[in-house]
Amino acid sequence: MTSTSLTFDSVEAHRAWLASQSALPEGFRCANTRFEFVPVEVHKPSKMTLTLISLDQPTDSFAAMFTRNAFPGAPVIVGRARLRSSHWSAILINNKISNVCAPDGVTTAERICEALATQLDIPVDQVLPCSTGVIGWQLPESAIISQLPSVVSALQSESVLPAAEGIVTTDLYPKVRSVTVGQGRIVGIAKGAGMIEPKLATMLVYLLTDLDIDRETLQQALRDAVEESFHCMSIDSDTSTSDTVIALSSRRKPLDHLQDFRAALTQVCRDLTEDIVRNGEGVHHVLRVHVKGAPSVEIAREVGKSIVNSPLFQCAVCGNDPNVGRLVMAIGKYLGEALPHADLSRCAVSMGGCELLRDGIFHLDPASENALVAHMRAAELYASVPPPDGLTFVPAVRFPPHERCVEITVSLGLGESECTVLGADRTHEYISENADYRT
Amino acid sequence: MTSTSLTFDSVEAHRAWLASQSALPEGFRCANTRFEFVPVEVHKPSKMTLTLISLDQPTDSFAAMFTRNAFPGAPVIVGRARLRSSHWSAILINNKISNVCAPDGVTTAERICEALATQLDIPVDQVLPCSTGVIGWQLPESAIISQLPSVVSALQSESVLPAAEGIVTTDLYPKVRSVTVGQGRIVGIAKGAGMIEPKLATMLVYLLTDLDIDRETLQQALRDAVEESFHCMSIDSDTSTSDTVIALSSRRKPLDHLQDFRAALTQVCRDLTEDIVRNGEGVHHVLRVHVKGAPSVEIAREVGKSIVNSPLFQCAVCGNDPNVGRLVMAIGKYLGEALPHADLSRCAVSMGGCELLRDGIFHLDPASENALVAHMRAAELYASVPPPDGLTFVPAVRFPPHERCVEITVSLGLGESECTVLGADRTHEYISENADYRT
Numbered sequence: 004m005t006s007t008s009l010t011f012d013s014v015e016a017h018r019a020w021l022a023s024q025s026a027l028p029e030g031f032r033c034a035n036t037r038f039e040f041v042p043v044e045v046h047k048p049s050k051m052t053l054t055l056i057s058l059d060q061p062t063d064s065f066a067a068m069f070t071r072n073a074f075p076g077a078p079v080i081v082g083r084a085r086l087r088s089s090h091w092s093a094i095l096i097n098n099k100i101s102n103v104c105a106p107d108g109v110t111t112a113e114r115i116c117e118a119l120a121t122q123l124d125i126p127v128d129q130v131l132p133c134s135t136g137v138i139g140w141q142l143p144e145s146a147i148i149s150q151l152p153s154v155v156s157a158l159q160s161e162s163v164l165p166a167a168e169g170i171v172t173t174d175l176y177p178k179v180r181s182v183t184v185g186q187g188r189i190v191g192i193a194k195g196a197g198m199i200e201p202k203l204a205t206m207l208v209y210l211l212t213d214l215d216i217d218r219e220t221l222q223q224a225l226r227d228a229v230e231e232s233f234h235c236m237s238i239d240s241d242t243s244t245s246d247t248v249i250a251l252s253s254r255r256k257p258l259d260h261l262q263d264f265r266a267a268l269t270q271v272c273r274d275l276t277e278d279i280v281r282n283g284e285g286v287h288h289v290l291r292v293h294v295k296g297a298p299s300v301e302i303a304r305e306v307g308k309s310i311v312n313s314p315l316f317q318c319a320v321c322g323n324d325p326n327v328g329r330l331v332m333a334i335g336k337y338l339g340e341a342l343p344h345a346d347l348s349r350c351a352v353s354m355g356g357c358e359l360l361r362d363g364i365f366h367l368d369p370a371s372e373n374a375l376v377a378h379m380r381a382a383e384l385y386a387s388v389p390p391p392d393g394l395t396f397v398p399a400v401r402f403p404p405h406e407r408c409v410e411i412t413v414s415l416g417l418g419e420s421e422c423t424v425l426g427a428d429r430t431h432e433y434i435s436e437n438a439d440y441r442t
Numbered sequence: 443m444t445s446t447s448l449t450f451d452s453v454e455a456h457r458a459w460l461a462s463q464s465a466l467p468e469g470f471r472c473a474n475t476r477f478e479f480v481p482v483e484v485h486k487p488s489k490m491t492l493t494l495i496s497l498d499q500p501t502d503s504f505a506a507m508f509t510r511n512a513f514p515g516a517p518v519i520v521g522r523a524r525l526r527s528s529h530w531s532a533i534l535i536n537n538k539i540s541n542v543c544a545p546d547g548v549t550t551a552e553r554i555c556e557a558l559a560t561q562l563d564i565p566v567d568q569v570l571p572c573s574t575g576v577i578g579w580q581l582p583e584s585a586i587i588s589q590l591p592s593v594v595s596a597l598q599s600e601s602v603l604p605a606a607e608g609i610v611t612t613d614l615y616p617k618v619r620s621v622t623v624g625q626g627r628i629v630g631i632a633k634g635a636g637m638i639e640p641k642l643a644t645m646l647v648y649l650l651t652d653l654d655i656d657r658e659t660l661q662q663a664l665r666d667a668v669e670e671s672f673h674c675m676s677i678d679s680d681t682s683t684s685d686t687v688i689a690l691s692s693r694r695k696p697l698d699h700l701q702d703f704r705a706a707l708t709q710v711c712r713d714l715t716e717d718i719v720r721n722g723e724g725v726h727h728v729l730r731v732h733v734k735g736a737p738s739v740e741i742a743r744e745v746g747k748s749i750v751n752s753p754l755f756q757c758a759v760c761g762n763d764p765n766v767g768r769l770v771m772a773i774g775k776y777l778g779e780a781l782p783h784a785d786l787s788r789c790a791v792s793m794g795g796c797e798l799l800r801d802g803i804f805h806l807d808p809a810s811e812n813a814l815v816a817h818m819r820a821a822e823l824y825a826s827v828p829p830p831d832g833l834t835f836v837p838a839v840r841f842p843p844h845e846r847c848v849e850i851t852v853s854l855g856l857g858e859s860e861c862t863v864l865g866a867d868r869t870h871e872y873i874s875e876n877a878d879y880r881t
Contacts, residue, residue, distance in 0.1 A: 138767020
């Protein structure tokens with residue numbers, strides 16, 4: 004299954020398309036509110052958005068996957084405990100501070116959940132907390148609690164956009180994807196642009212549906228969809244401490260064919276995966292690496308990850324420089340460790356349809372060089388613009404101008420398994436974004 | 443063992459120090475020559491330097507370690523075969539093209555060795571070829587062979603500097619380190635600034651000694667020294683296809699104590715490791731991460747590597763931004779995979795002597811924030827200068843101004859093993875260097 008391609012010429016066209024996807028499934032409501040506070044760690048004013056997603060009726064149909072990072076955030080710790088609840092009713096999400104390894108982090112998260120539960124008149128174990136942002140800082144507990152009445156009173160059942168917009172941090176635009184299945188729908192939203200190489204899940208994804216599916220079946224469908232989507236991407240090889248994917252069903256619409264639901268859920272996850280990579284921090288080029296002829300799907304995926312995570316190959320693509328030697332270096336870096344005795348004499352590599360390596364030997368000439376440059380130029384989302392201060396690069400677009408990729412195919416000649424991995428180049432905008440992220 | 447610290451305030455002071463280290467051990471000679479050629483792959487003129495290191499008499503005391511990349515260069519393939527020779531007499535090194543996966547790469551390397559062997563009147567199996575540079579391109583065989591008389595006639599026995607200068611690519615300055623042991627010496631030279639996370643060896647290191655040591659003892663000493671030096675560094679997590687470390691002895695001076703030799707060899711390797719990291723592509727800050735309390739040295743090293751290879755932490759250090767949450771993220775990213783059930787409740791992290799995390803919980807305030815910023819500013823080699831074209835950043839120094847590091851200590855609380863890892867930040871200069879490396 005591939006992701007759905009999209010091209011826009013303007014912010015307005017992108018906004019109109021987002022609106023067309025954003026109708027909430029039956030039984031859901033959402034809202035956000037934005038406010039100022041002062042982190043105790045730095046004593047400088049900062050802004051936070053609080054987002055609430057709620058169900059009209061508690062549901063017993065929920066599924067969640069969390070980060071494998073060994074320092075999980077407090078909301079992840081609480082969320083794992085919530086998997087034992089009988090029903091879920093609400094998700095409260097804040098950006099700016101991720102509540103990871105902070106003093107009394109779990110207690111703070113639970114107290115905020117209790118305050119919300121009181122207002123919504125539901126048990127506290129029906130409230131799931133989520134946080135994203137700076138690691139190590141403490142949540143401003145009283146400021147958040149004082150904002151709860153305003154976000155509850157703003158709840159509406161029309162559009163998921165307030166939630167998609169409320170959860171972002173360094174994202175340039177909100178991410179919404181939806182698929183209709185029979186009489187119901189699946190709507191997914193995501194945030195995430197850096198610290199993205201999910202292990203089990205990615206940074207805050209919410210999948211909402213009104214289709215009638217039981218909890219166990221939903222959990223299995225989510226695991227399978229994540230495996231084929233978020234697990235096949237990397238922006239910067241860093242695994243977040245807060246990665247969370249949630250699926251919730253209000254069970255209002257009949258589900259005729261489970262296979263249709265599973266396919267639709269995977270499609271939404273794959274589409275969101277592409278949205279996340281395409282809006283990765285500073286991304287100029289999206290890389291789509293199709294690895295085949297592998298002895299296992301796992302090895303195919305790791306070969307693809309080794310390519311998209313190679314700093315040198317990422318920089319070459321940023322410069323539209325067909326330095327394909329680095330591509331082969333990255334394949335060999337992984338395989339030299341994982342399969343040190345593999346016979347690579349049948350390995351082939353192509354880029355933009357142009358075969359570069361055949362039977363383990365390069366075939367390069369000025370004509371292929373020119374073809375590769377043209378392919379990369381065509382796949383460029385934007386080029387760097389020299390910044391006014393000479394140092395702080397800012398992306399030149401605020402919407403996805405097209406959905407083209409740098410297309411790479413690797414045939415290992417070692418088996419029958421395959422996998423497609425999405426990644427991105429490495430640019431001045433990524434450095435600028437992350438050299439001073441917290442301000 | 444730590445590396446030796448060095449501070450210079452000018453190119454001239456650095457050059458004078460290099461000269462003071464560069465006397466060749468007895469029995470060695472070297473030279474280089476530079477020439478123009480046209481690569482068949484791009485049809486644009488390019489320049490190459492050919493370097494020759496030779497022994498007055500063939501030696502049976504040699505040792506070598508090569509890359510673990512699954513696509514080794516042709517010189518690595520030939521070099522592995524040369525380990526079965528009875529004696530070595532000469533090493534011929536070219537930069538600009540690494541002869542990896544190129545058509546007829548091994549045949550070309552062997553034909554160049556034969557031409558040199560004829561001129562030096564030695565058997566071809568006494569000549570070791572080495573190449574570094576663009577991956578995938580073919581060596582200009584006839585151009586190289588036509589340069590051999592000029593490099594042979596330039597051989598001299600005074601200084602190793604012509605070799606140290608001849609082998610560089612993106613290095614800003616040559617790297618020489620030496621130690622005196624009794625009546626003899628060990629002199630080491632290295633090149634390498636990118637594609638540096640060696641697996642078994644790093645990109646082209648030559649260790650020359652006149653101390654009398656047999657081949658087997660030299661090989662063991664080299665393996666141990668590499669394990670404690672080049673294996674504990676990473677600039678960009680990319681493992682070269684050409685990594686090669688060679689040790690050669692002319693056996694002219696008596697060796698009284700083997701332990702002294704082993705310690706001196708390790709010292710030279712550690713010092714060269716620091717030189718390589720400090721001159722890594724675009725490096726503003728050297729990171730020295732001391733990981734202790736680990737269940738094994740391997741895990742201590744991989745925790746250190748996970749920190750120095752985290753793109754997000756690297757960018758934060760570049761910006762002198764004490765985003766220490768990313769440091770903890772990087773520890774958890776590795777341990778979540780390697781030891782998913784580890785108890786990290788006794789984990790502590792400090793930076794510049796300031797304790798940030800104790801018993802798994804952060805303790806951050808404006809005072810520690812200011813101390814961390816001051817520590818990083820003091821360890822900065824140089825700051826970016828806005829480039830004339832707004833895009834192409836060039837390092838502001840051409841010599842190592844000081845030898846200070848960003849000092850990080852991680853106590854895992856999981857055991858008794860430890861390891862110190864060297865790495866670097868990620869900067870605009872790295873992006874500029876690598877977005878268009880081949881021109």
